[in-house]
Each structure stands twice: as C-alpha cells, then as structure tokens.
Amino acid sequence: xxxxxxxxxxxxxxxxxxxxxxxxxxxxxxxxxxxxxxxxxxxxxxxxxxxxxxxxxxxxxxxxxxxxxxxxxxxxxxxxxxxxxxxxxxxxxxxxxxxxxxxxxxxxxxxxxxxxxxxxxxxxxxxxxxxxxxxxxxxxxxxxxxxxxxxxxxxxxxxxxxxxxxxxxxxxxxxxxxxxxxxxxxxxxxxxxxxxxxxxxxxxxxxxxxxxxxxxxxxxxxxxxxxxxxxxxxxxxxxxxxxxxxxxxxxxxxxxxxxxxxxxxxxxx
Amino acid sequence: xxxxxxxxxxxxxxxxxxxxxxxxxxxxxxxxxxxxxxxxxxxxxxxxxxxxxxxxxxxxxxxxxxxxxxxxxxxxxxxxxxxxxxxxxxxxxxxxxxxxxxxxxxxxxxxxxxxxxxxxxxxxxxxxxxxxxxxxxxxxxxxxxxxxxxxxxxxxxxxxxxxxxxxxxxxxxxxxxxxxxxxxxxxxxxxxxxxxxxxxxxxxxxxxxxxxxxxxxxxxxxxxxxxxxxxxxxxxxxxxxxxxxxxxxxxxxxxxxxxxxxxxx
Amino acid sequence: xxxxxxxxxxxxxxxxxxxxxxxxxxxxxxxxxxxxxxxxxxxxxxxxxxxxxxxxxxxxxxxxxxxxxxxxxxxxxxxxxxxxxxxxxxxxxxxxxxxxxxxxxxxxxxxxxxxxxxxxxxxxxxxxxxxxxxxxxxxxxxxxxxxxxxxxxxxxxxxxxxxxxxxxxxxxxxxxxxxxxxxxxxxxxxxxxxxxxxxxxxxxxxxxxxxxxxxxxxxxxxxxxxxxxxxxxxxxxxxxxxxxxxxxxxxxxxxxxxxxxxxxxxx
Numbered sequence: 001x002x003x004x005x006x007x008x009x010x011x012x013x014x015x016x017x018x019x020x021x022x023x024x025x026x027x028x029x030x031x032x033x034x035x036x037x038x039x040x041x042x043x044x045x046x047x048x049x050x051x052x053x054x055x056x057x058x059x060x061x062x063x064x065x066x067x068x069x070x071x072x073x074x075x076x077x078x079x080x081x082x083x084x085x086x087x088x089x090x091x092x093x094x095x096x097x098x099x100x101x102x103x104x105x106x107x108x109x110x111x112x113x114x115x116x117x118x119x120x121x122x123x124x125x126x127x128x129x130x131x132x133x134x135x136x137x138x139x140x141x142x143x144x145x146x147x148x149x150x151x152x153x154x155x156x157x158x159x160x161x162x163x164x165x166x167x168x169x170x171x172x173x174x175x176x177x178x179x180x181x182x183x184x185x186x187x188x189x190x191x192x193x194x195x196x197x198x199x200x201x202x203x204x205x206x207x208x209x210x211x212x213x214x215x216x217x218x219x220x221x222x223x224x225x226x227x228x229x230x231x232x233x234x235x236x237x238x239x240x241x242x243x244x245x246x247x248x249x250x251x252x253x254x255x256x257x258x259x260x261x262x263x264x265x266x267x268x269x
Numbered sequence: 270x271x272x273x274x275x276x277x278x279x280x281x282x283x284x285x286x287x288x289x290x291x292x293x294x295x296x297x298x299x300x301x302x303x304x305x306x307x308x309x310x311x312x313x314x315x316x317x318x319x320x321x322x323x324x325x326x327x328x329x330x331x332x333x334x335x336x337x338x339x340x341x342x343x344x345x346x347x348x349x350x351x352x353x354x355x356x357x358x359x360x361x362x363x364x365x366x367x368x369x370x371x372x373x374x375x376x377x378x379x380x381x382x383x384x385x386x387x388x389x390x391x392x393x394x395x396x397x398x399x400x401x402x403x404x405x406x407x408x409x410x411x412x413x414x415x416x417x418x419x420x421x422x423x424x425x426x427x428x429x430x431x432x433x434x435x436x437x438x439x440x441x442x443x444x445x446x447x448x449x450x451x452x453x454x455x456x457x458x459x460x461x462x463x464x465x466x467x468x469x470x471x472x473x474x475x476x477x478x479x480x481x482x483x484x485x486x487x488x489x490x491x492x493x494x495x496x497x498x499x500x501x502x503x504x505x506x507x508x509x510x511x512x513x514x515x516x517x518x519x520x521x522x523x524x525x526x527x528x529x530x531x532x533x534x
Numbered sequence: 535x536x537x538x539x540x541x542x543x544x545x546x547x548x549x550x551x552x553x554x555x556x557x558x559x560x561x562x563x564x565x566x567x568x569x570x571x572x573x574x575x576x577x578x579x580x581x582x583x584x585x586x587x588x589x590x591x592x593x594x595x596x597x598x599x600x601x602x603x604x605x606x607x608x609x610x611x612x613x614x615x616x617x618x619x620x621x622x623x624x625x626x627x628x629x630x631x632x633x634x635x636x637x638x639x640x641x642x643x644x645x646x647x648x649x650x651x652x653x654x655x656x657x658x659x660x661x662x663x664x665x666x667x668x669x670x671x672x673x674x675x676x677x678x679x680x681x682x683x684x685x686x687x688x689x690x691x692x693x694x695x696x697x698x699x700x701x702x703x704x705x706x707x708x709x710x711x712x713x714x715x716x717x718x719x720x721x722x723x724x725x726x727x728x729x730x731x732x733x734x735x736x737x738x739x740x741x742x743x744x745x746x747x748x749x750x751x752x753x754x755x756x757x758x759x760x761x762x763x764x765x766x767x768x769x770x771x772x773x774x775x776x777x778x779x780x781x782x783x784x785x786x787x788x789x790x791x792x793x794x795x796x797x798x799x800x801x
C-alpha cells in the first residue's frame with residue numbers, strides 16, 4: 001500500500017530529494033561487523049571484529065593489504081570489497097611502476113570515490129554495498145585514515161568506526177580524540193581494541209579468533225623515511241594486545257601502555 | 270591518355286587537381302632514415318647453481334658503443350619481495366643486452382610476482398617464475414625483449430636453481446650459464462671448472478680409456494672465487510665488461526649482495 | 535585569361551617534376567619521427583656535495599645551420615628538479631608542455647613546495663622513472679621522442695640525483711653525465727673531478743660550477759654545433775636556480791693557431 005516508488009534504481013530522486021538505492025547501500029555497510037581505524041603522527045591502525053556464519057565455519061576476513069604502504073578494513077558485502085580491493089591494488093602497482101613511489105593516499109581514495117559515484121548515477125548499476133576504512137602512510141604528512149562510503153563520499157579522519165553498532169565505538173573515539181596524535185603503535189592498537197569492545201554485543205568478548213589488527217607506520221630519521229609496511233595480524237599474534245586492552249577496563253591512563261607494549265613484544269618474538 | 274593527367278601547361282584540359290599529380294617515390298639511391306628501437310649496452314652476466322645455494326653475478330658497466338655510460342648500473346635484480354626494497358625477496362633475475370628491455374622485463378616479472386603474492390599469500394617458486402618468464406618473453410616473439418635473462422633461486426628441495434633464457438623465451442634449467450658480451454669467453458671456462466669438462470683422472474690411460482674426473486658440487490667459497498676469476502678474465506679481453514662486479518648469493522637464509530671492484534680501463 | 539595554376543606561378547611539372555601530394559593523404563602508413571630535424575647538442579651535468587649542476591647551450595641547429603640562437607634547453611620542474619634536453623627541439627617542446635601538465639596535476643593535490651626536499655612531490659628520481667616509461671612506451675610504438683634527457687635534482691633521501699634517459703628508454707645514473715658530443719668530450723673532464731659518488735660528495739658548489747664552465751668551453755671549441763651562449767642551473771635542497779644568459783668567458787683560440795680550418799686563416 002505504501003510501496004516506495006522511488007527506490008527501483010539509483011538514478012531517480014524521491015520527492016524529498018533522496019536516492020534510496022544509495023541509502024540502502026549505506027544500510028548494507030551497517031550490517032557488516034564493526035571495524036575501527038585510528039591514525040597518529042607515526043602510525044595508522046585498523047582493528048576489526050570478524051564474524052563467523054556459524055560455529056563450524058571460519059571467520060570472514062575484514063582487513064586486506066593493498067600495497068606495502070596501505071591497507072583497508074571493510075564493512076558490508078565482502079565480494080564488493082574484493083572488487084574495490086583489486087582495483088586499488090592495480091592502481092597502486094601501476095603508480096609504483098610509473099613513478100617509483102608509494103601512491104599518495106588522497107589520490108587512491110579519490111579514485112575509488114569516483115568509481116563508486118559512477119554507480120550512483122547510471123541506470124542499471126548498483127552502488128557498492130560496502131564501506132571502507134583506508135589506512136596508510138605517504139610522504140604527504142605521514143599516516144592517514146580515510147573513510148569511504150558507497151555513495152562515493154570519502155573523507156579523511158583522525159579516527160573512525162563503521163559497521164554494526166559502530167556508534168559506540170565512535171563515542172569512545174570521540175572521548176579520546178585528543179590523545180591519538182601522540183600515540184605510539186601499541187597505544188593506538190589498545191585504543192582501537194577498546195573502541196571495538198564498546199561495540200560488542202552483550203556477553204561477547206574479543207578473542208584471538210574474532211579479532212584482527214593491522215598496523216602501518218612511518219619513521220623519519222635524519223631526513224630518511226622508513227616505512228613500516230602494512231601488516232595484518234591474526235590469531236595468536238593478537239592475543240597479547242587483547243589482554244593489554246582488557247587489563248584496565250575503565251582507565252585510559254597512558255601509564256599502563258608501555259607494559260602492554262612489552263607484553264606484546266614478548267609474544268611476537 | 271597520360272597527357273590527360275599531365276599538369277604541363279602546354280597540354281590542354283582541366284588538369285588542376287592535386288590528386289592528378291603522379292605520386293613520386295624517393296629517387297633512386299635516396300634512403301630514408303629508420304628508427305632502430307634496439308641498442309646494445311654491453312656487459313656480462315653469470316650464474317652458477319650449487320647444492321644449497323645459487324650465485325648470480327653481473328658486471329656493473331653500461332656502454333654505448335665505445336663510451337661508458339655509467340660505471341655502476343646494476344643488471345642483477347632481486348625479484349618478488351613483499352616491498353619495493355626487496356628485503357625478503359627469494360628470486361634473482363639478471364638481464365643483459367638492451368638495458369631498457371632488460372629493465373622493462375624485470376619490472377614486469379616483479380609486478381607479476383607481487384600479484385601472485387596477493388592472490389596466493391605466498392612467494393612464487395623459482396619453477397613457477399621460470400615458466401612465467403618464458404611466457405613473457407615469448408609473448409613478444411615478433412618484437413622481442415632484446416635481453417638475455419637468467420633466473421636464479423632455490424627449488425622446492427632447497428637446491429640451487431638456475432634457469433637461462435634467450436630473448437624469445439627458450440628456457441632450460443642449468444648448472445651454470447654465462448650471458449651477454451663476454452658469454453663466449455666465460456662459458457668454456459665454466460664448462461671446464463664447474464662441469465669438469467675435459468678434465469680426466471691422471472694416469473687413467475689414453476683415448477677411450479681416459480676416465481673423466483668425477484663431478485662434485487662446488488662449495489660456495491669455490492664458486493665465489495670462480496665468478497671473480499671469470500670476470501677478471503672477461504675484463505681483460507672484452508672492452509664492454511668492467512668497473513664493478515655485483516654478486517647475489519641466494520641461500521635459505523636470504524639473499525646476500527656482494528660488490529667487488531673490477532678494472533675500470 | 536589563362537587561369538591555369540601554371541600560369542599563376544605553380545611550378546611546371548616538366549621542369550620541377552610533379553607535385554608530391556602524398557603528405558596530404560591521410561590514408562597510407564602512419565608517419566612517425568624517423569630523424570631529428572632541429573636539434574640541440576650536448577647537455578652536461580655534475581653532482582656535488584649538496585646538489586647537481588647542469589648546463590646546455592642555447593643553440594638549436596637545423597642540420598649544420600645555426601638556426602635558433604636563443605633556445606632554452608634546461609627546464610625547471612615544479613621547483614624541485616631540472617631537466618636538460620638534447621636532440622630534437624620540437625620533441626623537447628612537446629615534452630615541456632607535457633611536463634607542465636604533470637606539474638600542474640601534482641600541484642592540485644599538494645601545496646607548492648618551499649624547497650627541493652619538500653616531501654609529497656615528484657622528486658627527480660620519480661620524474662626520471664616517469665620519463666623513462668614515457669620514452670620507452672613511445673619507442674615501443676615506433677614513434678620515439680628523439681631526445682636524450684638528463685634529470686637533475688634530489689632523490690627521496692634528499693641526496694643529489696642525476697640520471698639519463700634516451701629515445702629508446704635506456705637509463706643510467708652516474709656522478710657526472712653528458713649527452714651527445716659531451717659524452718666524448720666533457721665526461722672525461724668531469725670524471726677527473728668526480729669519478730665516484732664519494733668524490734662528487736666532496737665537491738663544493740663553486741668547484742662543480744667551475745668544472746661545468748670549463749667543459750662548456752671545451753665543447754664550444756670542439757663541437758661545431760655548439761654556441762658560446764648557454765644556460766646553467768644548480769639544484770640543491772634550497773630549490774632551483776637557472777641562469778639562461780651565461781656567456782663563455784676567457785676564450786683562447788691560441789691552440790687553433792696552426793690548425794687548418796680554425797679561425798681566420800688567410801691561406
């Protein structure tokens with residue numbers, strides 16, 4: 001009876017000026033499990049909550065490397081994300097082949113933004129049903145974090161979370177916004193995991209099975225840039241970080257960070 | 270009839286159009302300059318496979334005719350690492366001949382190794398890479414990469430592996446191979462010193478009674494010395510070889526790069 | 535009235551041969567540069583402690599005719615690098631326009647750099663790689679840009695960077711480089727001062743400029759397609775300084791005194 005007549009394709013506005021197909025795509029992003037990204041002056045991290053369809057199945061991957069200096073976290077349709085991921089890989093590779101340098105993140109994100117926008121303005125096309133957090137480093141100001149939405153919107157962020165129940169994670173991030181810039185790698189991961197925990201449903205915990213952490217960093221030492229390549233950590237590699245984030249549930253004191261860092265080192269080695 | 274199309278004013282008729290003018294080809298003997306897309310940048314490469322290692326080597330001189338472009342222009346490259354600094358690479362490619370084609374070949378193979386890593390989550394094996402390289406070269410069969418490539422690494426059993434190629438992709442796994450300007454000078458030396466050709470057991474007799482010297486795998490140290498000797502010899506006898514010797518030693522621990530000076534004359 | 539073109543000045547076929555209108559026909563094989571027409575001669579460059587010095591004279595020759603005498607063959611790229619062109623001048627001007635577009639595209643994304651080490655911009659090494667790919671793909675199409683190009687600037691670690699690329703896409707780097715005649719005449723002189731990167735890193739700016747000026751003089755003495763007006767640029771981390779009105783000084787033609795063909799000889 002109240003059938004919506006304006007959501008059959010992405011080329012038709014509703015009388016209220018909305019494009020429903022694009023909004024539905026944004027809903028698809030909210031169906032995906034939560035991912036969190038934070039950038040400091042030296043690092044950018046992505047942390048993700050992985051879901052398994054059932055007890056017997058494996059966990060869906062959430063973090064993907066794109067090039068040595070950049071990676072993505074996805075929320076929404078994984079198969080749509082793969083299309084974007086492959087496209088980004090190709091672009092980074094060809095930029096490296098042409099200029100011999102890391103592709104600047106802004107350029108990369110603009111490319112997928114335009115690609116996604118095309119799908120919102122052509123009859124017979126479907127917007128991507130996935131949102132991305134793009135984290136990486138380049139020589140235009142070090143670490144960056146970008147948000148990408150199916151509408152084609154892209155925006156640089158200090159910290160952000162997308163996916164199911166991500167509002168709670170964003171609230172945590174907003175509360176701690178001031179402290180991120182000067183965080184080291186370990187502190188940043190701890191903040192990321194804590195934000196992630198805020199978004200968990202009741203009785204769920206972060207485990208080595210359902211948590212992924214990815215880090216990329218850059219260090220400038222007497223004029224020389226040294227990039228710490230984008231690396232995804234899964235399974236036992238993240239156990240120390242999970243424990244570190246569990247240690248002091250309430251406090252955000254920086255004092256406990258070095259201890260957590262040391263702990264993580266021990267396990268990694 | 271021909272007069273109809275002549276533009277000679279003595280003739281009558283409407284002979285004005287440019288189209289009527291007979292096409293004139295370049296006069297006899299005139300030659301048009303043609304662009305030659307190839308050149309030879311000289312230099313030489315060498316690869317030897319050992320029991321649990323492989324050594325790839327090349328001189329670092331780049332030439333154009335009689336002039337030296339550069340004294341340090343490497344032609345031995347690490348391939349297939351995760352990052353552009355190739356710190357965790359497992360394969361080595363050497364290219365000699367036309368340097369621009371060599372470089373293009375290297376970049377192409379490296380990009381393929383990188384995509385392989387993305388898709389499969391592991392490094393490309395030397396066997397897989399050797400096949401791919403052969404395909405890349407053959408795909409340009411009618412406008413070839415003018416480069417003699419050698420690919421080195423460790424095979425699935427951990428043994429040293431060396432694959433050599435011609436510019437159109439013929440490929441063979443070998444114990445050792447020399448390529449480039451001084452290949453013909455180095456290869457016979459290698460036959461004798463690596464595969465012990467023409468070496469016989471002393472006092473084993475004459476003619477058919479001669480016993481060949483038993484072959485044994487060389488140690489890394491022996492091979493390094495052999496490579497240096499081979500290049501020192503080539504430098505003496507070939508003008509396009511010299512300046513520096515770049516060696517990549519591939520072992521299961523990784524790839525070690527060694528640079529030794531050669532004569533600069 | 536005789537209105538046939540021949541009566542109005544069109545050359546007569548029986549005297550001059552038929553007009554070859556083949557160039558007017560768009561069908562037939564595609565034309566590509568098969569030889570350079572108006573050419574620039576050597577470009578020379580030398581690294582020193584904090585950067586690179588590069589020079590080229592201001593002459594563009596048409597065969598052996600000194601056709602254009604005020605042609606700038608050094609080009610500033612985005613205030614971070616200098617590119618020196620030898621070979622065909624029209625191809626140089628095409629590249630110049632192309633690089634201008636590239637620099638503008640780059641500048642959209644990032645603010646104007648304050649110096650040559652400004653991060654986030656195409657540095658000389660990036661630029662060299664780009665030009666190599668451009669030249670190599672043109673040679674693959676059998677439609678080469680008939681140039682040999684030197685690229686001077688700083689690399690990603692802010693160290694002096696000097697490299698060459700030619701019409702076939704061949705590349706190399708060295709402490710000193712020269713194109714054309716300079717490869718034979720100037721390189722040996724420059725190598726006396728900077729055989730290795732280590733030696734080059736001990737040269738002061740003044741020393742390097744002096745060596746380059748000396749080389750320009752030798753080239754003027756011995757290269758018939760050269761001129762005594764030249765451009766000289768220095769790239770350091772402080773940016774690019776190009777002077778396009780240099781004049782060869784303290785010339786001495788004494789050596790030519792007894793060489794037949796040089797100078798004003800009466801016999």
